[in-house]
Amino acid sequence: MQAHQRMLDPTPNGLHSGESPLLQTLGLTKRYGDFLANDSIDIDIWPKEIHALLGENGAGKSTLVKAIYGLIQPSAGEIRWQGARIVLSGPSEARSRGIGMVFQHFSLFDNLTVAENVALGLDGRESFKDMSARLEQVSKTYGLPLDPKREVWQLSVGERQRIEIVRALMQDPKFLILDEPTAVLTPQEADQLFIVLERLKAEGRAILYISHKLEEVKRLCDTATILRGGKKVETCNPRLETAASLARMMVGGEIKEVKAPAGRQTTVPRLVVNDLSLAPSEAHGVRLEHISFELKGGEILGIAGVAGNGQDELFAALSGERLSRDPGTVVIEGIAAGHLSITQRRKLGAAFVPEERLGHGTAPRMRLSENALLTGHAASGMVRRGFIDTAATLKTVDRATETFDVRKAKRDPEAASLSGGNLQKFIVGREILRNPAVLVVSQPTWGVDAGAAAVIRQALLDLATAGAAVLVTSQDLDELAEIADRIAVMFHGRLSAPLATSEATREKLGLLMGGSSLEPKEAAHAVGA
Amino acid sequence: MQLVLEKRAERSNTIALVSPLIAIGLTIVTMTILFAILGKNPLLALHAYFVAPLTDSYSLQEIAVKATPLVMIAIGLSLCYLANAWNIGAEGQFLIGAVAGSWIAVKTQGTDAGAWVLPAMLVLAAAAGALYALIPAICKVKFGASEILTSLMLVYVADLFLDYLVRGPWRDPHGFNFPTTAEFDPVATVPLLIEGGRLHLGSIIALLVVAAAAILLGRTIKGFEIRVVGAAPRAARFGGFNANQLIILTFAVSGALAGLAGIIEVAGPVGHLQPGISPGYGFTAIIVAFLGRLNPLGILIAGLFLALTFIGGEQAQIAMKIPLDVTKVFQGILLFYVLACDSLILYRFKLVFPNRQVARGTG
Incomplete structure (x- = not known):
């Protein structure tokens, strides 16, 4: 086993022989x-x-890095x-030893400036002025441009991530943990991040990259270490594997392919949005501006975009959790519905699946039958x-259990006791069984295991x-x-004109996600054609 | 060795039933220590509190009489609390109900008004209690004012208003200057169930209220709405339920029940309006609601139990010279333990040993 791993170890053996790894876990176990x-990793x-x-949700990735970063104490190992x-007594000890971490969910204060946020995360031995100067210098050195004086709420998600990365780099870590850093980035932003990471590697640092x-x-x-069900499955060189073979190791079997x-056939328009504008309901919320689209029966329209660009606000406006003053902005099955409540919209044949499963799509501590009643009443x-x-x-x-293969311990358990994938299958199933004319789904497979994701995509x-019209918002x-x-x-609260999926390359979508316009190029195409 | 609280995968129904009993057990242990410190024989004191009242018919009836307002108020409060609306002012709604109902009794005094008087008093008292409870509810919905504070402060307003009436305009001219109205006429009095006893029609009304609440919460969509708004507000909004409407509704219902309890107390056991008609029913009912797990049947049992502590407290005072305030100490400690034990429904205790052996405690 040891020999096998060493053989697959991509770094030249000569470099490692006689040395010890920078960081090592031995039989690391965490029991809840x-x-x-985590089972003896x-x-x-x-x-x-x-x-x-690598690993699916619930495979134990977060637990492992939390133990390495000192956030939790291992039960054994x-x-x-x-x-x-x-x-490690806690994260501050981890940091002082040279372990840094950039979380998936940022811990930044919206109303403070970039420099103030960074200062809050440091030990504070240097003056604010020195710290600000160092911040500018670090951000320049690594090509992570930041204006220290700007307040965080004005920044894009990508810029906020930069703050977190710069904050970690200012402590000069030998080892940096990044938790799903590209989940919130456009493809172009991700490419820029990779350049920074390559450079950190060249400087002799180690990076643990969760994805x-x-x-x-x-x-x-x-190198890639694959976890499944809390156990380590394999350590391998990902460049020698295919995406399919890595997926098999993560899932532990073949994944059913989704077939259209x-x-x-597309039929009549079933969901039409006409020039929908909506002021944000909370401070620093996103204002929806002039959103228009038409969705026919038999059609699936996807809405891409970096999180926090108005997707939540659009969902609330479509579902009727937020009402619009002008009834004509949202038309469901030919009936102006902008002023109608979510219940009235459901009666028109619309169904909704929100992003948050627990607490929004379901009441966590209520039974599935009660959660069926929640939207079915x-x-x-x-x-x-x-x-x-x-x-x-x-x-x-x-x-729903039968049709969508929902696995649960008893007939009618509490929603919170189901795994993410099974609960999502139940929620999607609950709505689809009502035979909706229009289905609005937000992040249908977010944090869901591959098997459940395939079932859900097939169901859509x-x-x-x-014959239903389906609107899918997804970051994937x-x-x-x-x-x-x-x-x-x-x-930024605006919706681009839809592209046919066959023409929507990653590059084009990436540009739109970053706020660029495709129009000059398309105009050029038109002239060329 | 370390004791940690660990989240359960699913709420424990066993503990949900047992936790009030654990709380009562812990309260009795604490009280035993307290009696010993006071220099009283704990066994005799506990006997006076919990056993003696159960041994004669008068005390048993008196328990039911005391439980009647407690149960009626607590049922209303449980609807509020389930919907995450915190009505702390049931005492004030109780007093306003008593005042409003008494108004008819006072105005018809000595006239030959017919059998309509008592029903009219009950309806007016419920309406007044509901309106009084709507003040904090509307302030909450319109202005975001904390209903906990406003409902509590209105208790003192109601208390002083009642005081003013019985010392001023409504004082009995033949009452030797005591702050009280004249005894109500028979048509303005809640009829007794047993001739010459203490038990009155109000206890039957309380039982009907319990049954209605059980059906509402268990079988109807409105009851589901109340539960889901409290348990998961965002999911409730997604379900199409309006939390603000529900704050208004539950406050109105609990105010009406408290007002009804108020007039039944005045037109029943007391027989006239005077200050001090309530030994804190509106506050004790909060304990009843939580001890009864916000469940109608549980509240019925908890109401009888807390009524027992009132009667037992009186007996202990007579027999052993234990101050009546000890009853309030008892009730406070009980609420403390009830809330503490509730965490065991969603969590369990676990012993963690540093040598990595894991033992799980019961709980």
């Missing part, structure tokens, strides 16, 4: 109650290495730093004269084939390419 989040990270940590066993984007990992990483059923015969028909709600649970395709461009007929991009 009966649940083993061994991982070696060498200097000058970009090491990918040990961590070695430059060959010596260490016990589930396999092409990215193949391109960037020297034949004979899909208006139009599914579950309520008669104000009284709940419990048998009807349970029947919906059973049908089947629903469109049956591959997902949109797989199921959408047309793709539009949201940026």
Whole structure:
């Protein structure tokens, strides 16, 4: 086993022989109650290495890095730093030893400036002025431009990530952990990040790169450790693997391919949005500006874009969680619905699946049958004269379970006890079983295992084939390419004109996601043609 | 060795039932220590509190009489609390109900008004309680004012208003200057269930309220709405339920029930309006609501139990000279333990040993 791994180790053996890894975990185990989040994980990270940590949601990636960064104490096993066993009392000790981390969810204060945010994350031995100067210098050296005096709320997501990275780099770490850094970036921004990471590697630092984007990992990483169900499955050289073989190791089997059923025809417009503008409901929210599109039956329209560009606001405006003053801005099945409540819109034949499964799409501590009632009470015969028909709600649970392969411990458990994938299958199933004319879905497979994601994507395709209009908002461009007929991009509360999926290259979408316009190029095309 | 709280995958229904009992057990242990410190024999004191009242018919009836307002108010409060609306002012709504109902009794005093008087008093009291509760509810919805503070402050307004009436305009001219109205006429009095006893029609109304609440919460879409708005506000909005409307509705219902309890107390056991008609029913009902797990049947049982502490407290005062305030100490400690034990529904205790052996405690 050891020999096998060493053989696959991509870094030249000569470099490592006689040395010890920069960071090493030995039999690292973390137990939560009966649940083993990490089961005896061994991982070696060498200097000058970009090491990918791959795995599906719930595979134990976050738990492992939290232990390495001192956020949690392992239940068993040990961590070695430059060959010596260490016990980290907390993140500040990790940082002082030279371990830095950039989280997926930023911890920044919106109303403070860039420099103030960075100062809050440092130990504060130097003056604010010196610190600001160093901040500018670090950001210049690594090509991460930042204006220290700007307030965070004015910055894009990519710029906010830069703050986090610069903050980590100012402590001169030997080892940097990045948790899904490209999840919030446009393809172009991701390319720029990779240049920075290559440079950090050349300086002799080690990077642990958490991701589930396999092409990215193949391109960037020297080594990949794959976790599944809390256990280490394999350590390999990702460049010698295919995306499919990496996916198999992550999932532990083949993934069903999603097939677009034949004979899909577009019919009449079922969801039309006319010049929808909406002021933000909270400070620093996104203002929706002049959004218009038309979605026909049998069609799937994808909305791409970096998170926080108005997707949540658009979902609220379409679902009726926020009302529009002008009824004509949202037309469902030919009826002006901008002023109608979510219940009235459901009665018109619309159905909605929000991004947050727990707390928005379902009440976490309520049973599935009650959560079926949550969206079904208006139009599914579950309520008669104000009284709940419990048998009807349970029947919906059973049908969703059967049709969408929802796995659960008992017939009617609490929503919170289901895994992310199974709960999402239930939520999508609950809505599809109502035979909606229009389905608006936000991030349908976010944080869902590959098997469940395939089931959900197939269900959306089947629903469109049956004649419904489907609107899918997703940050996953591959997902949109797989199921959408047309793709539009949201940026700063505006929606671009939709592109046919066949023409929507990553480059084009990336430009739109970064706020550039395609028009001059297209005009040039038009002239050329 | 370390004791940690660990989240359960699913809420424990067993603990949900057992936790009030654990809380009562812990309260009794604490009270035993307290009695010992006061220099009283703990066993005799506990006997006076919990056993003696159960041994004679008068005390048993008196428990039911005391439980009647507690249960009625607590049912209303439980609807508020389930919907995440924090009505702390039931005491004030109780007093305003008593005042409004008494107005009819005072105005018809000595006339030959017919059988309509009592029903009219009940309806007016409920309406007044509801309107009084709507003040904090509307302030909350319109201006975002904390309903906890406003509802609590309105208790003192109601208290002083009642005080003014019985010392001023409504004082009984033949009452030797005592701050009280004249005894209500028979048509303005809640009828007794047993001739010469204490039990009155109000207890039957309280039972009906319990049954209605059980059906509302368990079987109807409105009840579901109340539960989901409290349990997951954002999901409730997604479900199409309006949290603000529900704050208004639950406050109105709980105010009406408190007002109804107020007039039943005045037109029943007391027989006239005077200050001090409530030994803090509106506040004790908060304990009843939580001890009863915000569940109608649980509230019925908890209401009887807390009524027992009122009667037991009186008996302990007579028999052992234990101050009546100890009853309030008892009720406070009980609420403390009830809320503490509730965390065991979603969490469990676990013992963690540094030598990596994991033992799980029960809980």
